Amino acid sequence: MKLKRRKPFSPEVSTSSLNDIMFFLLLFFLIVSTLGNPNVIKVLLPRSQASQTLNKQQITLTVTEEKKYFIDTKEIPVSMIKSELKYRIRGYDSPTIILRFSNQLNIQDLVDILQIGVSLNAKMVLATQK
16 A cells, blocks of 8 residues: 655755854864964063063163163163173173063064174063063
8 A cells, every 4th residue: 555645755954053063163263273373373562471580780771662772771872872781791791681672662673672782792681561
């Protein structure tokens, strides 16, 4: 005996939850791709979570937002920075210069100061805000 259905059978796939699954997959791959490439992570400088204290005698070089340069508390013109630092570190066996650099300045300004420290064979440490 052969029984027939009144409506013909047509298979269907329920896609109502497919949107949720695709969203979670997309979110997962975005998070994994961000962690896999360290160049994507933004770094806010000059902030730091850890701090280091130095016990040696040090010289502080401060650069303000207006590009005024101070060695300790004395204002120095840009052309005299290298000679003044050379004069101040002459008695130290391993000189350390603490850079207090404004975060509003360009990175090129920082690199110029670091090159002066390299030419003087001084250790340059960037002071950051905790």
